[in-house]
Amino acid sequence: MTAYLIRRLFQMVVVVFVVSLFMFFLFNIAPGGPLTGLQQQQRRITPEERARIRAQYELDLYWPIRYTRWLIGWPQGPIVVGGQELFANIPVGCYIEATPEEGGGCHQYVYLADMPQLHPPARSSQGILFGDFGRSTVVQAGRPVWDLLMSRLWATVELQVISLALSLLIAVPLGIYSAVHQYSKFDYTFTTAAFVGSSMPTFFFGLLFILMFTILAGRIQEILPWWPVLPPGLREAVRPYDVASWLTRIQPGSALDRFLHLLMPVGVLTIVSVAAWSRFLRSSMLEVLRQDYVRTARAKGLPERIVINKHALRNALIPFVTVLVLQIPLFFAGAIVTETIFAWPGMGRLYFDALNRSDYNIALAFIYVTTILTVFATLLGDILYAVIDPRIRYS
Template sequence: MLNFIVRKIAMLIPTLFGITIVSFGFIHLLPGDPVTLMAGDKGMTVQEHAAAMARLGLDRPLWQQYLGYLGQLAHGNLGTSLVTHRPVLNDFLTFFPATLELSICAMVLAVVIGMPLGVLAAVKRGTWFDQLSMSTALVGYSMPIFWWGLLLIVLFAGVLHWAPVSGRISLMYYFPQPTGFMLIDSLLSGEPGAFRSAVAHLALPSIVLATVPMAVIARQSRSAMLEVLGQDYVRTARAKGLAPGLVVGRHALRNALIPVVTVVGLQVGALMTGAILTETIFSWPGIGKWIVDAISSRDYPVVQSGLLVIATMVMLVNLVVDILYAVINPRIRHA
């Protein structure tokens, strides 16, 4: 098992290297440069522009800039924002907990609702429950996130006044945030009503972000379960006289989990894309919004390192998925 994990981690290194090339190349492909954008409407002379570019090291050939960037990374330095002049890592650590909190809530929601829905639909194949849940999943999957988000805002915030429109907590509350996770910090603060406010703020963005992964997980769980339910070992489990709950919940589900876990891992990557849109709709101060702002201002170090860190997170999640595979499926563990 240890060998398996070490092998998987070793495979991350070339991938990470590839990501540095892509993230570096991507931002430099965009037209415009940070100096021109910072000057704004005031404009600047050609000499001033050249001097500013030289000061930032952006006048060097791209390959030299890239090697410089790699050298920085090797020292654990993600660079400094051209706009805020703060280290990228500090900004990342400020914004990341908000995204992580939102993503975890969305993923938990997607798995906790999506998987049982898919399993039940497979067990009750062909019934109204199967058809209703799978058509709902298809609608959820097809819904554009920004439109779905706006619909929910109009209904729950605009008409029903059940949930706030934006932000992470009501402005009435102010307390220190040692963890950066609003749910935990609001509980720790001991302020009455703070936790409820945090939950209310988190509810709509989580539902919006969870919708697509939930639909994908439900559909995948159903098809994986349908395949497994027809296997000989499920018949053997029934032939032992086991209760139907045990046959489905233990014998079938354990095998059906293997493709479902893959999909959950892939959805974490998709969640990052969704987070950018969701955070923009709900003015959620997370890394999605941070990266979008950085792209607009051509803040090269933030985009390069931000993308690298996000990609690393996605890869680490997939590493966990690979390890989970091995835990679930002994044939992989012993391979």
Template structure:
């Protein structure tokens, strides 16, 4: 098991280097020039100043030299300086990551827990109204774009029924601390987290329902029922433990998709996370910041895949020794 873990870590490191090279190459060949964007913000500059800025950011070097320098800096923990904020990219990401993780983890937990519960109840009573309702919700969730869901929720719960704030992470007009500040953040979190969770709620409900139906038709479930075990024990102790394995796997694999989906949600709700920072970096041609966000997102995906493998082994004793 230790050897397998070491092999996965080596593969993860190679994958991250490949992602860094690919991201750097794609952004390098994309139209636009970071220095021109800076000059546009400044209102103009002399050719000497432009040449100095290009030298400052290493843009006057050949591509191979640029990518080699960038990889060496990343290995030392240096993601470069933001061309727009004139600050270290690591500091910008550190300031925004808390808000994004709060949004993403909340949305994932809501979608995972509620989706699994709906899927299990739907599988137990496959011909009931609840089962058909879960199917309709899943189809609606798959079909609706995340930004459209966010706008509809704003119109419903913020405009028509003024229950929740429209944007931001905190109330700008109030200087709150302690429990009051926490409650204020949670109040602002409801709409963006619900929006991001909607699509994945539909997926997990359908996945858990299909997995549960398959497990309930297994021989060992029929044997457990023939032994006279209570229905609750058959469902939640024997069937659910095996049926939840695909759900756990996809939850870990989709964590990176949640981060990418958060770009749209954070933009709609002005949530001050990495998604908003990435959107602003694209508009401002802030290449170092965008590369740093892409690298961090890729690293999160790799880490979540490794953790998913560990959790899978804990949930399923059959593969603990592999």
């Protein structure tokens, strides 16, 4: 096991490095960025002003140089060995670009010796490997990215933990019962509902909930007086509001207010997860129930409850663990679509805003941390395989 863990850790480092390299490169060649608006008014600004803005966002440097500065915080200035500057005259970027009318190219290059003046160390990142993710450029300009991520993290964790717990409590019993009672009326009904739930996109359920419990709720109350009017977004209200005649006026920031704001986003995530997980567990249970050792356990006269829970379920959970451990990155990444629809102030909404407004420091930090959590989740899944099934051994 020790040799296997060392080998896997080395593979994880390689995977994270490759992913970070490719995502940084893709973000740099993607359209958009801080200069998108300036490109539409090139004739209104001087080349020096454009150069200053490029230097502010470090766009005057070539992308491999920006990548090493983003990853490890190097280079921050000239390389000095024995009192002599090495490679000081090597260009690392373009400071002033030539306009298309001038034939393109570069008027003035950035050299390694110029970097202390153009990129002061106080503003330069120390590198994400040292916990410095830089600063936000648009969403909350000047604020450290890590502080911004942590301010949104607990909203996402709250949403994901509640929906995960509800999904497990509903999906596991449904999947087991449907597999044990295959071809029954319940199984047909459950399979149809699960198929519909897993086929529909997440935003469909989100918009449907908002339509039923917010937009049309007043008309529905004329027929069903007990029908509630739920808040359509955010994490808490800003002013008192009414939900139904049978409930007192809700005060903003109260526990009941937070609970009501959770209902619709948690409901959407739970429906989607239950539909997918229950069908997956049902298929896994059906495969296990056909195995010889299950038939042998029944032939011995063991109670059906022991056959299902001890012999069948434990082996059926092995593939289900793969699906379950991959939910760990979602505790950080959040549900982008759901949080966007309900304006939930979590990580998914932050990532959407960062992409929409070209705040690449936030987007890169988001993907980098999610990648690390994903590779650790896969390692945890492999370890849990050995815990659930003693026959599995790693060497």
